[in-house]
Amino acid sequence: MSALVARGVTRGFDHPDGRIEVLRGVDLAVAAAEVVTVSGRSGSGKSALFAVLCGFDKPDAGTVEVCGAPLPAVPPWSDCGVLPQALGLAQELTLAENVALPLRLSGRRAEVADRVGELLAELGIAALADRYPQEVSYGQQQRAALARAVSARPAVLLADEPTAHLDHDSVAVVLGLLRRTAGEGTAVLVATHHDAVHRIADRELALAEGRIAAV
Numbered sequence: 001m002s003a004l005v006a007r008g009v010t011r012g013f014d015h016p017d018g019r020i021e022v023l024r025g026v027d028l029a030v031a032a033a034e035v036v037t038v039s040g041r042s043g044s045g046k047s048a049l050f051a052v053l054c055g056f057d058k059p060d061a062g063t064v065e066v067c068g069a070p071l072p073a074v075p076p077w078s079d080c081g082v083l084p085q086a087l088g089l090a091q092e093l094t095l096a097e098n099v100a101l102p103l104r105l106s107g108r109r110a111e112v113a114d115r116v117g118e119l120l121a122e123l124g125i126a127a128l129a130d131r132y133p134q135e136v137s138y139g140q141q142q143r144a145a146l147a148r149a150v151s152a153r154p155a156v157l158l159a160d161e162p163t164a165h166l167d168h169d170s171v172a173v174v175l176g177l178l179r180r181t182a183g184e185g186t187a188v189l190v191a192t193h194h195d196a197v198h199r200i201a202d203r204e205l206a207l208a209e210g211r212i213a214a215v
Protein backbone atom coordinates (compact mmCIF):
# COMPACT_ATOMS: atom_id res chain seq x y z
CA MET A 1 0.00 0.00 0.00
CA SER A 2 1.24 3.48 -0.82
CA ALA A 3 1.70 5.71 2.22
CA LEU A 4 0.78 8.81 0.22
CA VAL A 5 -1.75 8.84 -2.61
CA ALA A 6 -3.14 11.83 -4.50
CA ARG A 7 -5.86 11.40 -7.09
CA GLY A 8 -7.11 14.02 -9.51
CA VAL A 9 -5.91 16.96 -7.43
CA THR A 10 -6.83 20.31 -8.95
CA ARG A 11 -6.13 23.77 -7.54
CA GLY A 12 -6.41 27.21 -9.07
CA PHE A 13 -5.97 30.75 -7.80
CA ASP A 14 -7.75 33.98 -8.65
CA HIS A 15 -5.52 36.87 -9.61
CA PRO A 16 -6.53 40.39 -10.67
CA ASP A 17 -5.68 39.51 -14.26
CA GLY A 18 -7.59 36.22 -14.21
CA ARG A 19 -7.65 32.78 -12.67
CA ILE A 20 -4.69 30.44 -13.04
CA GLU A 21 -5.21 26.69 -12.85
CA VAL A 22 -1.96 25.52 -11.23
CA LEU A 23 -2.79 21.84 -10.62
CA ARG A 24 -4.94 20.19 -13.29
CA GLY A 25 -5.49 16.65 -12.10
CA VAL A 26 -2.39 15.47 -10.27
CA ASP A 27 -2.13 11.74 -9.58
CA LEU A 28 0.78 10.37 -7.57
CA ALA A 29 1.62 7.65 -5.09
CA VAL A 30 4.64 7.25 -2.83
CA ALA A 31 5.30 3.93 -1.09
CA ALA A 32 6.79 3.41 2.35
CA ALA A 33 10.61 3.49 2.28
CA GLU A 34 10.70 5.20 -1.13
CA VAL A 35 12.32 8.54 -2.03
CA VAL A 36 10.54 10.32 -4.89
CA THR A 37 11.56 13.72 -6.25
CA VAL A 38 9.38 16.29 -7.98
CA SER A 39 11.02 18.77 -10.33
CA GLY A 40 9.46 21.55 -12.35
CA ARG A 41 10.28 25.06 -13.39
CA SER A 42 9.85 27.88 -10.89
CA GLY A 43 6.14 28.61 -10.62
CA SER A 44 5.05 25.21 -11.94
CA GLY A 45 3.14 24.52 -8.73
CA LYS A 46 5.41 22.31 -6.60
CA SER A 47 4.77 24.27 -3.41
CA ALA A 48 1.06 24.54 -4.19
CA LEU A 49 0.98 20.74 -4.59
CA PHE A 50 2.84 20.16 -1.33
CA ALA A 51 0.46 22.50 0.52
CA VAL A 52 -2.45 20.33 -0.62
CA LEU A 53 -0.63 17.06 0.14
CA CYS A 54 0.03 18.04 3.75
CA GLY A 55 -3.40 19.55 4.41
CA PHE A 56 -2.23 23.18 4.66
CA ASP A 57 -4.45 23.91 1.65
CA LYS A 58 -7.59 22.30 0.26
CA PRO A 59 -7.79 21.15 -3.36
CA ASP A 60 -10.63 22.38 -5.53
CA ALA A 61 -11.17 18.74 -6.50
CA GLY A 62 -9.46 15.42 -5.95
CA THR A 63 -8.38 13.49 -2.88
CA VAL A 64 -5.29 12.91 -0.76
CA GLU A 65 -4.81 9.83 1.40
CA VAL A 66 -2.14 9.24 4.02
CA CYS A 67 -1.74 5.62 5.11
CA GLY A 68 -5.00 4.66 3.44
CA ALA A 69 -7.14 7.28 5.18
CA PRO A 70 -8.38 10.57 3.74
CA LEU A 71 -6.21 13.45 4.86
CA PRO A 72 -7.67 15.01 8.00
CA ALA A 73 -7.81 18.80 8.22
CA VAL A 74 -4.55 18.91 10.17
CA PRO A 75 -2.68 15.58 10.05
CA PRO A 76 -0.49 14.87 13.08
CA TRP A 77 3.27 15.26 12.62
CA SER A 78 3.62 11.53 13.25
CA ASP A 79 1.59 10.85 10.06
CA CYS A 80 2.97 13.61 7.88
CA GLY A 81 6.15 15.58 8.59
CA VAL A 82 6.55 18.75 6.55
CA LEU A 83 9.49 20.94 5.60
CA PRO A 84 7.74 23.91 3.96
CA GLN A 85 9.68 26.27 1.72
CA ALA A 86 9.06 29.05 4.26
CA LEU A 87 10.29 26.71 7.05
CA GLY A 88 7.64 27.81 9.55
CA LEU A 89 9.78 27.42 12.68
CA ALA A 90 8.14 28.71 15.85
CA GLN A 91 10.13 31.87 16.57
CA GLU A 92 9.47 31.75 20.32
CA LEU A 93 10.99 28.26 20.62
CA THR A 94 14.67 27.30 20.46
CA LEU A 95 15.87 25.02 17.67
CA ALA A 96 15.82 22.04 20.07
CA GLU A 97 12.30 22.91 21.23
CA ASN A 98 11.15 23.18 17.61
CA VAL A 99 12.55 19.74 16.84
CA ALA A 100 10.97 18.30 20.00
CA LEU A 101 7.53 19.73 19.22
CA PRO A 102 6.16 16.86 17.07
CA LEU A 103 7.19 14.34 19.74
CA ARG A 104 5.66 16.38 22.55
CA LEU A 105 2.42 16.88 20.59
CA SER A 106 2.26 13.10 20.05
CA GLY A 107 2.74 12.43 23.78
CA ARG A 108 6.18 10.87 23.20
CA ARG A 109 8.17 12.91 25.72
CA ALA A 110 10.40 9.98 26.63
CA GLU A 111 11.91 10.04 23.13
CA VAL A 112 12.65 13.78 23.09
CA ALA A 113 16.17 13.92 24.55
CA ASP A 114 17.67 11.13 22.44
CA ARG A 115 15.89 11.92 19.20
CA VAL A 116 16.46 15.68 19.27
CA GLY A 117 20.12 15.24 20.21
CA GLU A 118 20.67 12.67 17.47
CA LEU A 119 19.07 14.80 14.74
CA LEU A 120 20.77 18.06 15.69
CA ALA A 121 24.14 16.28 15.80
CA GLU A 122 23.60 14.54 12.46
CA LEU A 123 22.67 17.85 10.84
CA GLY A 124 25.64 19.68 12.35
CA ILE A 125 23.62 22.14 14.45
CA ALA A 126 23.96 20.59 17.93
CA ALA A 127 25.90 23.64 19.17
CA LEU A 128 22.92 25.84 18.22
CA ALA A 129 20.32 23.79 20.10
CA ASP A 130 19.46 26.57 22.56
CA ARG A 131 19.39 29.42 20.06
CA TYR A 132 16.21 30.90 18.65
CA PRO A 133 15.58 30.76 14.89
CA GLN A 134 16.35 34.45 14.40
CA GLU A 135 19.78 33.89 16.01
CA VAL A 136 21.00 31.41 13.36
CA SER A 137 21.50 31.49 9.59
CA TYR A 138 18.80 30.57 7.09
CA GLY A 139 20.60 27.33 6.20
CA GLN A 140 20.81 26.40 9.88
CA GLN A 141 17.10 27.15 10.31
CA GLN A 142 16.40 25.00 7.27
CA ARG A 143 18.19 22.03 8.81
CA ALA A 144 16.33 22.53 12.09
CA ALA A 145 13.04 22.57 10.19
CA LEU A 146 14.02 19.32 8.47
CA ALA A 147 14.90 17.78 11.84
CA ARG A 148 11.49 18.84 13.14
CA ALA A 149 9.79 17.28 10.10
CA VAL A 150 11.37 13.86 10.72
CA SER A 151 11.60 13.80 14.52
CA ALA A 152 8.38 11.85 15.09
CA ARG A 153 9.37 9.32 12.39
CA PRO A 154 6.36 10.19 10.23
CA ALA A 155 4.74 7.80 7.76
CA VAL A 156 5.15 10.50 5.10
CA LEU A 157 7.78 13.24 4.77
CA LEU A 158 7.17 16.18 2.43
CA ALA A 159 10.32 18.26 1.95
CA ASP A 160 10.08 21.37 -0.23
CA GLU A 161 13.56 22.21 -1.55
CA PRO A 162 15.47 20.88 1.50
CA THR A 163 18.89 21.63 -0.04
CA ALA A 164 18.26 25.17 -1.24
CA HIS A 165 20.68 27.58 0.47
CA LEU A 166 23.00 24.83 1.76
CA ASP A 167 26.71 24.36 1.09
CA HIS A 168 28.10 21.18 -0.46
CA ASP A 169 28.81 19.40 2.84
CA SER A 170 25.43 20.26 4.30
CA VAL A 171 23.72 19.02 1.14
CA ALA A 172 25.42 15.65 1.60
CA VAL A 173 24.28 15.47 5.22
CA VAL A 174 20.69 16.32 4.28
CA LEU A 175 20.67 13.72 1.51
CA GLY A 176 21.98 11.15 3.98
CA LEU A 177 19.16 11.98 6.37
CA LEU A 178 16.52 11.72 3.63
CA ARG A 179 17.80 8.29 2.60
CA ARG A 180 18.03 7.06 6.19
CA THR A 181 14.52 8.32 6.92
CA ALA A 182 13.22 6.35 3.95
CA GLY A 183 15.26 3.37 5.11
CA GLU A 184 13.34 3.46 8.38
CA GLY A 185 10.06 3.18 6.43
CA THR A 186 8.99 6.75 5.71
CA ALA A 187 7.58 7.62 2.28
CA VAL A 188 9.66 10.64 1.23
CA LEU A 189 8.54 13.18 -1.39
CA VAL A 190 10.99 15.97 -2.19
CA ALA A 191 10.51 19.03 -4.39
CA THR A 192 13.87 20.07 -5.76
CA HIS A 193 15.86 21.82 -8.48
CA HIS A 194 19.07 19.96 -7.52
CA ASP A 195 20.50 17.06 -9.51
CA ALA A 196 22.16 15.73 -6.35
CA VAL A 197 18.73 15.11 -4.83
CA HIS A 198 17.43 13.34 -7.94
CA ARG A 199 20.48 11.07 -7.80
CA ILE A 200 19.49 9.62 -4.41
CA ALA A 201 15.85 9.14 -5.46
CA ASP A 202 14.19 5.87 -6.34
CA ARG A 203 11.95 7.68 -8.82
CA GLU A 204 11.74 11.12 -10.37
CA LEU A 205 8.55 12.96 -11.23
CA ALA A 206 8.14 16.24 -13.08
CA LEU A 207 5.33 18.76 -12.72
CA ALA A 208 4.45 20.63 -15.90
CA GLU A 209 1.25 22.21 -17.19
CA GLY A 210 -0.43 21.22 -13.93
CA ARG A 211 0.20 17.51 -14.30
CA ILE A 212 2.71 15.00 -12.96
CA ALA A 213 4.67 12.69 -15.22
CA ALA A 214 7.50 10.24 -14.59
CA VAL A 215 10.92 11.44 -15.74
Ligand SMILES: Nc1ncnc2c1ncn2[C@@H]1O[C@H](COP(=O)(O)OP(=O)(O)OP(=O)(O)O)[C@@H](O)[C@H]1O
Pocket residue numbers: 013014020022040041042043044045046047048049085
Ligand atom coordinates in the same frame (compact mmCIF):
# COMPACT_ATOMS: atom_id res chain seq x y z
N1 LIG B 1 -1.99 31.17 -2.32
C1 LIG B 1 -1.82 31.55 -3.58
N2 LIG B 1 -2.57 32.55 -4.11
C2 LIG B 1 -2.40 32.90 -5.39
N3 LIG B 1 -1.53 32.34 -6.24
C3 LIG B 1 -0.78 31.35 -5.78
C4 LIG B 1 -0.86 30.89 -4.43
N4 LIG B 1 0.03 29.88 -4.26
C5 LIG B 1 0.65 29.72 -5.44
N5 LIG B 1 0.17 30.58 -6.35
C6 LIG B 1 0.59 30.67 -7.75
O1 LIG B 1 0.68 29.35 -8.22
C7 LIG B 1 1.81 29.19 -9.08
C8 LIG B 1 2.70 28.08 -8.56
O2 LIG B 1 3.40 28.54 -7.39
P1 LIG B 1 4.33 27.56 -6.54
O3 LIG B 1 4.86 28.36 -5.40
O4 LIG B 1 3.58 26.35 -6.20
O5 LIG B 1 5.49 27.23 -7.59
P2 LIG B 1 6.81 26.36 -7.39
O6 LIG B 1 6.85 25.33 -8.46
O7 LIG B 1 6.89 25.86 -5.98
O8 LIG B 1 7.94 27.45 -7.64
P3 LIG B 1 9.45 27.58 -7.04
O9 LIG B 1 10.26 26.49 -7.69
O10 LIG B 1 9.85 28.95 -7.49
O11 LIG B 1 9.34 27.46 -5.55
C9 LIG B 1 2.48 30.53 -9.17
O12 LIG B 1 2.04 31.19 -10.36
C10 LIG B 1 1.97 31.26 -7.94
O13 LIG B 1 1.91 32.65 -8.16
